[in-house]
Amino acid sequence: MGKKVVVVGAGIGGLSAAIRLQHAGYSVEIYEKQSMPGGKMHQIREQGFTFDVGPTLVMMPSIYQDIFRLCDRNPDDYIPMTRLDPMYEVFFEGSPMRHYAINNxxxxxxxxxxxxxxxxxxxxxxxxxxxxxxxxxxxxxxxxxxxxxxxxxxxxxxxxxxxxxxxxxxxxxxxxxxxxxxxxxxxxxxxxxxxxxxxxxxxxxxxxxxxxxxxxGIWFIKGGMHTMAEQMARLFEEIGGKIHYNANVQRIMTSDDGNQGKSGDKASGTAQSSGQSEVKGIHVRGIEVTGIEVDGRLVDAPYVVCNADFPYAMKHLIDSPKVRGKYSPKKIDKMDYSCSCLVFYWGVKGTYDKLSTHNFVISSQYDENLRSIFDGTEIQQPSIYLHIPTQTDTSMAPAGMSTFYALLPISELGTAQYEWNEQTVKLYRDKVLEALTQLPGLENLEEDIIFEKVATPQDFEHEFNAYRGATFGLQPTLRQSNHWRPQAKAKHCKGLYFTGSSTHPGAGVPIVMQSGKICAEELRRDEKGDTFE
Known part of the structure; x- marks a missing residue:
C-alpha cells in the first residue's frame, strides 16, 4: 500500500478525493465529525420520515456515476436514478398566481x-x-x-x-x-x-x-441525496479505505507549529494585525504537513486533504500564519460569503398529486427579496423552494403521508442584521406557510404538519463548520472564482491540500466532486515530483 493520506471530513469533496487516491494506491483514512458521511449532504430519519438536510437536486448525473465507474462498479447498483418529468414547477405569486411546469x-x-x-x-x-x-x-x-x-x-x-x-x-x-x-x-x-x-x-x-x-434533465436518487454520500462511503470502504466517525479534528499540524506556541493565539494575533504582509520575505519552502490532531490525539501523515470549509480551516485548524499565507483571519473575515438557508423539515399528513418533487414559489417582491438576502435586512416576502421527495420515492414517509422540505435563502450570519432566536424562526415560518398555502392542495398545510425540525444558519455553522453559516461557502463572485479562489494545493505547506465548496471550482454537488478530483490529481502530481512552490 502507498503513502498514508489523512482526509479531514467525509463531505462529498473529501469522499471524491479519498476514493480516487485509495484507488490510485494510497492508504487513505477519513476523520469525520458526524456519525454519518456526507457533510451537509446529511440525513434526518425520525418517525418514519426521511429528510435530506442539504442538497436535494441532481444535475449532471454522469458526474455522480463516474466515481463508481472509476472503480469498475455499475453506478445503478449504488445510486439508482429516476429522471424527473416535470423537472420542477414554478409558481409566481400574484392575482392570479402564474404557474409553469418545466421539463427538458x-x-x-x-x-x-x-x-x-x-x-x-x-x-x-x-x-x-x-x-x-x-x-x-x-x-x-x-x-x-x-x-x-x-x-x-x-x-x-x-x-x-x-x-x-x-x-x-x-x-x-x-x-x-x-x-x-x-x-x-x-x-x-x-x-x-x-x-x-x-x-x-x-x-x-x-x-x-x-x-x-x-x-x-434533473434526476432523483432513490432514498434521497444522502444515498450518494452513503454509497460513496461504501465504495471507499470496499476498495480498502477507512472512515472514523464521531472524530472531531481540532488541528492540522505542520512542521512550523513549534514556532507558534501551543494554542497558536500569538500567531493568530500577528496575522490579524499584519493582514497579507505576514508572508512577505518569509522562506516557507521547508514547511511540511505532519498530520492532524483528533480529539486530543495526534495522527501522523505526510499528506492531509482538508474537506472542512476553507475559511473555517484557515481560522480554526491551522495555527501557522506562514501556512495561512494571504488567508489571515483578517482576510477571511473580509471575503464575500454565499447566502445561508433556513430549512423546515415537515412530516405531513396526506399526499399531494398536484405538486412535483421540486417546486419554486417566486415572490411578488422578487427584487426586494434578493436585496434583503444579501444586505441582511428582514425579508418581507420570501421566495420558497418546496421539495417533496415522496412524490418520487414513497418510502421516505409512512404510508399515506409526505415528506416536505421547505427552504428559503437567507442572509449569512455576518450579514444578517437580526438575531437568530425563536421569534425569528417563527416570523419566517409564518411567511413560509403563508406562501405555501397558496399552492394547490396546501390550503390546510399547517394543520397537516405532524413532525417538524428546523435548520438555521447557526445550525449549519455549528453542525457542519460552515463559516458564518454560509451554506455554499465563499460566494462565487468574479474576484472569488477560478484562479482567485482558494486552490486545491496549499501555497505555503508541502503535503496539504483542500477540497470543498469554498475551493476551486466552487459550490454545487457535481462541482464539489470535481474539486475532489482536482485535489487528488494535485496530490498525485506532487508525489511524482513536480516542483513545490
Missing part, C-alpha cells in the same frame, strides 16, 4: 416560449446556443483544471479563453438581453441561488445552470 423536452419548451411571442422563442434558442458554447469553454479550461501557478492563467491562450466566457455581466441582466418576458428571465436566472449568489450580481456565466437542467 424541447417541443414542450418551445410551446412555452412561443406562447410568449416569437422574440422570446428566438431569444430562448439563442440563450441555449450561446451558453452552451461558453459552458464548453468553462468546462474544458476552467472547471476541470487547477491554477497552481500564475502562468496557468496569465498566458495568451488562457486569457483568450477567459474573454470567451464574458463573465462581466450579471445573470439576470444577461437573461433580459435574450428574452423580454420577465417570467422567463426569472425562471432562467434564479438558479444562481443554488450556489449561494444573487442573480443580480452573480457572473452571467452561471446562467449555464438552467441550461444544464434544460439539456440534461
Amino acid at each position: 423536452n424541447l417541443p414542450d419548451l418551445m410551446k412555452l416560449v412561443e406562447s410568449k411571442g416569437p422574440e422570446n422563442a428566438k431569444g430562448f434558442l439563442d440563450y441555449l446556443s450561446t451558453l452552451y458554447t461558453r459552458y464548453q469553454v468553462a468546462y474544458q479550461h476552467f472547471i476541470t483544471r487547477p491554477f497552481r501557478h500564475r502562468r496557468d492563467i496569465y498566458n495568451p491562450y488562457m486569457l483568450v479563453q477567459a474573454m470567451k466566457l464574458k463573465t462581466f455581466d450579471s445573470a439576470d441582466h444577461l437573461m433580459a438581453q435574450f428574452m423580454p418576458d420577465q417570467d422567463l428571465q426569472r425562471m432562467l436566472s434564479f438558479q444562481t441561488l443554488y450556489i449561494g449568489v444573487s442573480p443580480t450580481n452573480g457572473p452571467s456565466l452561471y446562467n449555464i445552470i438552467p441550461m444544464i437542467e434544460l439539456l440534461y
Whole structure:
C-alpha cells in the first residue's frame, strides 16, 4: 500500500478525493465529525420520515456515476436514478398566481416560449446556443483544471479563453438581453441561488445552470441525496479505505507549529494585525504537513486533504500564519460569503398529486427579496423552494403521508442584521406557510404538519463548520472564482491540500466532486515530483 493520506471530513469533496487516491494506491483514512458521511449532504430519519438536510437536486448525473465507474462498479447498483418529468414547477405569486411546469423536452419548451411571442422563442434558442458554447469553454479550461501557478492563467491562450466566457455581466441582466418576458428571465436566472449568489450580481456565466437542467434533465436518487454520500462511503470502504466517525479534528499540524506556541493565539494575533504582509520575505519552502490532531490525539501523515470549509480551516485548524499565507483571519473575515438557508423539515399528513418533487414559489417582491438576502435586512416576502421527495420515492414517509422540505435563502450570519432566536424562526415560518398555502392542495398545510425540525444558519455553522453559516461557502463572485479562489494545493505547506465548496471550482454537488478530483490529481502530481512552490 502507498503513502498514508489523512482526509479531514467525509463531505462529498473529501469522499471524491479519498476514493480516487485509495484507488490510485494510497492508504487513505477519513476523520469525520458526524456519525454519518456526507457533510451537509446529511440525513434526518425520525418517525418514519426521511429528510435530506442539504442538497436535494441532481444535475449532471454522469458526474455522480463516474466515481463508481472509476472503480469498475455499475453506478445503478449504488445510486439508482429516476429522471424527473416535470423537472420542477414554478409558481409566481400574484392575482392570479402564474404557474409553469418545466421539463427538458424541447417541443414542450418551445410551446412555452412561443406562447410568449416569437422574440422570446428566438431569444430562448439563442440563450441555449450561446451558453452552451461558453459552458464548453468553462468546462474544458476552467472547471476541470487547477491554477497552481500564475502562468496557468496569465498566458495568451488562457486569457483568450477567459474573454470567451464574458463573465462581466450579471445573470439576470444577461437573461433580459435574450428574452423580454420577465417570467422567463426569472425562471432562467434564479438558479444562481443554488450556489449561494444573487442573480443580480452573480457572473452571467452561471446562467449555464438552467441550461444544464434544460439539456440534461434533473434526476432523483432513490432514498434521497444522502444515498450518494452513503454509497460513496461504501465504495471507499470496499476498495480498502477507512472512515472514523464521531472524530472531531481540532488541528492540522505542520512542521512550523513549534514556532507558534501551543494554542497558536500569538500567531493568530500577528496575522490579524499584519493582514497579507505576514508572508512577505518569509522562506516557507521547508514547511511540511505532519498530520492532524483528533480529539486530543495526534495522527501522523505526510499528506492531509482538508474537506472542512476553507475559511473555517484557515481560522480554526491551522495555527501557522506562514501556512495561512494571504488567508489571515483578517482576510477571511473580509471575503464575500454565499447566502445561508433556513430549512423546515415537515412530516405531513396526506399526499399531494398536484405538486412535483421540486417546486419554486417566486415572490411578488422578487427584487426586494434578493436585496434583503444579501444586505441582511428582514425579508418581507420570501421566495420558497418546496421539495417533496415522496412524490418520487414513497418510502421516505409512512404510508399515506409526505415528506416536505421547505427552504428559503437567507442572509449569512455576518450579514444578517437580526438575531437568530425563536421569534425569528417563527416570523419566517409564518411567511413560509403563508406562501405555501397558496399552492394547490396546501390550503390546510399547517394543520397537516405532524413532525417538524428546523435548520438555521447557526445550525449549519455549528453542525457542519460552515463559516458564518454560509451554506455554499465563499460566494462565487468574479474576484472569488477560478484562479482567485482558494486552490486545491496549499501555497505555503508541502503535503496539504483542500477540497470543498469554498475551493476551486466552487459550490454545487457535481462541482464539489470535481474539486475532489482536482485535489487528488494535485496530490498525485506532487508525489511524482513536480516542483513545490
